[in-house]
Amino acid sequence: MTEGGKKAPVEGVTSTLTQVIAKVLLVPTLMIAVATLFKGYAQTGDGFSAGVIAALAIVLQYLAFGREVVERYLPVQGLGTLSWLGLLLALGVAAVGLFRGDALFTHYPAPGAEVIHIGTVEVITAVLFDVGIFLLVFGYAVGAVRIIAGVIQRQESGEPEEEAVYHDTEERLARREERA
Amino acid sequence: MLAVVAAPVAALSGSLRPGLAAPVGAGIAGLAAVATLVGWLSGGGAVDVAWAPSLDLRFAIELDGLAALYSLLATGIGFAVLVYSSRYLPLHLEHEREATGTSDPGVRFYFFILLFMGSMVGLAMAQDLILVFVFWDLTAIASYYLIGFDRHKEESRASALMALLVTGITAVLLLIGALVFYAAYGTFSIPELVELTEPGALVTLAGGLIAVAGLAKSAQVPFQFWLPRAMAAPTPVSAYLHSAAMVAAGVLLIGRVYPLLQKSEVLLNALLVIGLLSIAVGGIIALTRNVMKQLLAYSTISQYGYVVFMFGLGGEYGAMAASFYVIAHALSKSALFLTAGAVTEATHETEISRIGGLARRMPLLAAASGAAAAGLAALPLTIGFFKDELLFDAALERGAPFAGLALLAAVLTLAYTWRFWSGVFLGEARGHAERVPWALVAPVAVLGSLVLVGGILVEPFAALARDAGAASFDAPVEVEPAYHLEASPENLLALATYAIGALVILSRPIWIGAARAFARAGELAGPERAYNAALRGLNRFSDFIHTIEVRDLRGRVATILVPSGILVGLGILATPSGDVYRVGEVTGDDVPLVLALAAAAIATVAIIFTKKHVTLVLVLSSAGFATAVAFAFFGAPDVALVAILIETLITLLVLGTLKLIPRKVLESGARIPVRQVWRKGSVAAVAGATAFVVAWGTLSQPSAVEGGAAARLTELAPEAHANDVVTVILADFRALDTIGEVTVVALVLLGVATLLFRGRLP
Numbered sequence: 004m005t006e007g008g009k010k011a012p013v014e015g016v017t018s019t020l021t022q023v024i025a026k027v028l029l030v031p032t033l034m035i036a037v038a039t040l041f042k043g044y045a046q047t048g049d050g051f052s053a054g055v056i057a058a059l060a061i062v063l064q065y066l067a068f069g070r071e072v073v074e075r076y077l078p079v080q081g082l083g084t085l086s087w088l089g090l091l092l093a094l095g096v097a098a099v100g101l102f103r104g105d106a107l108f109t110h111y112p113a114p115g116a117e118v119i120h121i122g123t124v125e126v127i128t129a130v131l132f133d134v135g136i137f138l139l140v141f142g143y144a145v146g147a148v149r150i151i152a153g154v155i156q157r158q159e160s161g162e163p164e165e166e167a168v169y170h171d172t173e174e175r176l177a178r179r180e181e182r183a
Numbered sequence: 184m185l186a187v188v189a190a191p192v193a194a195l196s197g198s199l200r201p202g203l204a205a206p207v208g209a210g211i212a213g214l215a216a217v218a219t220l221v222g223w224l225s226g227g228g229a230v231d232v233a234w235a236p237s238l239d240l241r242f243a244i245e246l247d248g249l250a251a252l253y254s255l256l257a258t259g260i261g262f263a264v265l266v267y268s269s270r271y272l273p274l275h276l277e278h279e280r281e282a283t284g285t286s287d288p289g290v291r292f293y294f295f296i297l298l299f300m301g302s303m304v305g306l307a308m309a310q311d312l313i314l315v316f317v318f319w320d321l322t323a324i325a326s327y328y329l330i331g332f333d334r335h336k337e338e339s340r341a342s343a344l345m346a347l348l349v350t351g352i353t354a355v356l357l358l359i360g361a362l363v364f365y366a367a368y369g370t371f372s373i374p375e376l377v378e379l380t381e382p383g384a385l386v387t388l389a390g391g392l393i394a395v396a397g398l399a400k401s402a403q404v405p406f407q408f409w410l411p412r413a414m415a416a417p418t419p420v421s422a423y424l425h426s427a428a429m430v431a432a433g434v435l436l437i438g439r440v441y442p443l444l445q446k447s448e449v450l451l452n453a454l455l456v457i458g459l460l461s462i463a464v465g466g467i468i469a470l471t472r473n474v475m476k477q478l479l480a481y482s483t484i485s486q487y488g489y490v491v492f493m494f495g496l497g498g499e500y501g502a503m504a505a506s507f508y509v510i511a512h513a514l515s516k517s518a519l520f521l522t523a524g525a526v527t528e529a530t531h532e533t534e535i536s537r538i539g540g541l542a543r544r545m546p547l548l549a550a551a552s553g554a555a556a557a558g559l560a561a562l563p564l565t566i567g568f569f570k571d572e573l574l575f576d577a578a579l580e581r582g583a584p585f586a587g588l589a590l591l592a593a594v595l596t597l598a599y600t601w602r603f604w605s606g607v608f609l610g611e612a613r614g615h616a617e618r619v620p621w622a623l624v625a626p627v628a629v630l631g632s633l634v635l636v637g638g639i640l641v642e643p644f645a646a647l648a649r650d651a652g653a654a655s656f657d658a659p660v661e662v663e664p665a666y667h668l669e670a671s672p673e674n675l676l677a678l679a680t681y682a683i684g685a686l687v688i689l690s691r692p693i694w695i696g697a698a699r700a701f702a703r704a705g706e707l708a709g710p711e712r713a714y715n716a717a718l719r720g721l722n723r724f725s726d727f728i729h730t731i732e733v734r735d736l737r738g739r740v741a742t743i744l745v746p747s748g749i750l751v752g753l754g755i756l757a758t759p760s761g762d763v764y765r766v767g768e769v770t771g772d773d774v775p776l777v778l779a780l781a782a783a784a785i786a787t788v789a790i791i792f793t794k795k796h797v798t799l800v801l802v803l804s805s806a807g808f809a810t811a812v813a814f815a816f817f818g819a820p821d822v823a824l825v826a827i828l829i830e831t832l833i834t835l836l837v838l839g840t841l842k843l844i845p846r847k848v849l850e851s852g853a854r855i856p857v858r859q860v861w862r863k864g865s866v867a868a869v870a871g872a873t874a875f876v877v878a879w880g881t882l883s884q885p886s887a888v889e890g891g892a893a894a895r896l897t898e899l900a901p902e903a904h905a906n907d908v909v910t911v912i913l914a915d916f917r918a919l920d921t922i923g924e925v926t927v928v929a930l931v932l933l934g935v936a937t938l939l940f941r942g943r944l945p
Contacts, residue, residue, distance in 0.1 A: 044904065143929065144832055
């Protein structure tokens with residue numbers, strides 16, 4: 004179902020059912036992603052899987068509604084930049100140890116020390132590191148989907164810029180066949 | 184310290200209102216100059232913070248004489264240059280706009296020039312070799328953007344890259360030198376190293392590496408070629424680059440580590456030779472140049488040759504004279520560069536032979552730059568006279584032959600300076616000349632009058648140079664430049680300079696052919712050709728690797744799988760394997776696991792028979808899902824979760840990508856020639872067999888699963904405030920691996936954006 008929708012994100016191909024489910028699932032999926040992120044230290048899951056889950060929530064919207072609708076109603080603009088913010092955050096957490104005279108990637112509080120709990124969330128720098136990973140993966144996945152969706156749309160509206168890509172691919176293929 | 188924060192402030196105000204960047208930047212530069220001056224007069228100060236104690240890195244800065252000198256140059260001349268640019272840059276951008284039709288507010292100019300200034304000041308004050316390296320590279324980065332400011336011009340970009348490569352690659356030598364010192368003495372701090380080091384091979388090696396970095400930045404032979412190319416930059420940048428930043432940074436570094444260098448006789452002699460070569464090469468080529476900025480560029484090479492020469496001469500005269508020379512040269516040279524820019528603005532010409540006789544139409548500019556030129560040529564009543572007096576003093580202290588060489592050097596300077604000034608301002612009037620705004624003339628006038636003031640009241644400048652010399656020499660310096668109206672050797676040498684200089688100027692028709700031949704020979708066989716050849720070679724090598732490795736996706740996967748498969752296979756064959764491989768038994772509990780694995784195996788085999796790309800992707804992903812299920816039964820929920828999520832995402836992304844490829848291409852790509860089937864089959868066989876044997880061997884070892892590392896991990900996890908071992912491994916125990924892996928993810932996104940979206944991040 005979903006794959007079919009991806010191939011042709013045109014009105015009419017995706018069913019109303021898909022759209023309703025996608026709409027209903029959006030917020031719960033994001034919530035589950037955040038839960039997976041913060042409960043990662045106690046249960047299955049971590050920043051990486053949380054990032055993918057959150058990204059899938061967005062991707063589902065793209066599949067169900069198509070690029071134009073999603074970009075009109077959801078604030079997805081610039082989410083790709085999040086990946087670099089996440090990387091910076093992770094690197095920043097990694098560097099904290101340096102400034103305090105410890106090795107890289109020393110997390111605080113120290114092993115065995117008292118930790119502040121907020122519900123199941125433990126306030127330690129490793130969680131912050133995981134948040135960085137989450138942002139990075141989320142940003143990557145949404146960014147890649149946005150790029151592909153954008154190019155598909157440009158291609159369908161027939162803008163000349165994409166011609167270059169075709170030529171290149173065809174040329175490369177032709178050359179390869181010559182060699183073979 | 185003010186200068187360090189200047190760049191962001193200027194950029195911020197510039198992004199709010201483009202017109203605001205220039206005055207704010209100039210104001211900050213002026214304030215920073217005053218602050219440096221006050222700081223120096225009140226005896227300096229020092230900050231020393233250990234910012235990364237576990238690596239022995241310290242943020243150690245001190246405002247000593249040397250720091251004061253270069254900071255004053257960087258901020259003071261920076262101020263003049265910024266005032267000049269506030270008028271020049273709009274004109275420059277106007278020309279560019281007419282040429283290309285693009286509009287550009289030019290705010291980044293102020294950002295980078297202030298970044299340049301800030302890192303120069305930081306470099307001047309840094310007392311820690313790693314800190315020096317950081318600021319050193321910051322200046323390189325800033326200069327890259329400034330030289331390549333006109334980014335639509337191929338020439339600008341190539342010049343910027345050349346400057347970055349030449350100074351950046353040699354900067355690595357600075358880092359290596361610093362690490363050698365650290366390995367031997369356990370500190371990066373320059374003052375501590377000065378106390379600890381003993382003369383010997385190690386000091387020669389490490390000091391030599393650092394000196395090479397300095398020489399490359401100062402555009403000394405054989406690295407001189409990047410500097411004339413860097414003239415592609417807008418004129419204010421050239422002026423700044425040559426007099427107070429970048430090129431000055433090279434001699435600053437040499438001055439900073441001079442206490443280390445002077446422990447090695449070899450290094451001092453090397454400096455002497457390189458300095459002399461640079462004087463000769465730069466001076467002779469400068470005599471042949473016709474473009475104003477080119478002439479000045481070669482003269483800079485020659486002038487910094489003097490400074491290096493004087494450092495090579497050694498002694499307190501050498502150290503002090505070198506510092507004094509830097510001041511005198513910076514004032515004169517920046518004024519001359521700004522003159523060249525103003526003249527070009529007025530006449531729209533860049534070549535000396537096409538302009539002339541401007542003295543009548545631009546009297547103030549002519550007088551101001553005349554003073555600056557006189558300063559460069561070391562005429563009396565200018566600060567330049569003392570620079571040559573000190574040069575002769577330092578050379579005489581070393582011996583008569585050196586005095587002779589110094590005399591020749593001074594003659595060359597006189598000759599090309601005369602050529603510049605007389606060519607522009609004297610002779611018959613050629614071409615037209617427009618009025619230039621006051622902001623283009625005033626900085627020249629101020630710098631020119633400073634040159635004259637220095638000729639009468641030399642004491643303030645000398646005091647600064649003495650302080651700087653003391654920092655370089657690591658001992659107090661007692662040198663007093665002054666006029667002595669007597670037949671002292673220095674005065675006689677100065678007179679000889681004027682006489683021979685006049686002769687050289689008059690006999691130009693005789694020697695110009697030889698000088699041109701020399702310059703031509705340099706173009707044909709000089710180090711620039713080596714640079715170009717190296718660059719081309721590297722490019723070709725990279726293309727070669729590229730065609731081997733990434734011709735297509737299959738080939739790329741094969742280049743990874745086959746060599747690693749063969750290597751691992753050889754390793755397995757080489758190790759004795761008695762009962763390493765055991766066939767376990769399958770019980771009733773394992774049925775779900777076996778079913779899942781069977782599904783994965785069937786899907787994998789089915790891949791061979793697929794014809795269409797879409798089917799291929801779906802079958803492949805079903806194999807992945809089946810494996811994920813197997814992981815779930817195997818008791819690895821974290822792995823299963825990630826596998827399922829990733830499999831979903833990848834399937835969607837690949838399907839989306841397939842949509843981008845035209846149907847025709849996909850169909851023709853689906854027909855795979857027979858030979859390729861065999862090739863693919865053998866690659867798959869090698870990879871599969873290796874993976875199978877490795878997995879089998881690992882799973883046959885029960886100890887790997889129970890006890891040992893696994894048990895230890897489970898014990899440690901609660902210590903690290905976690906219950907989930909997998910997460911704690913990823914985020915804590917092996918966080919460095921994680922960072923490496925996710926960096927790849929971020930870079931992949933950048934790659935996708937570059938290929939499909941012109942590099943814009945979505």
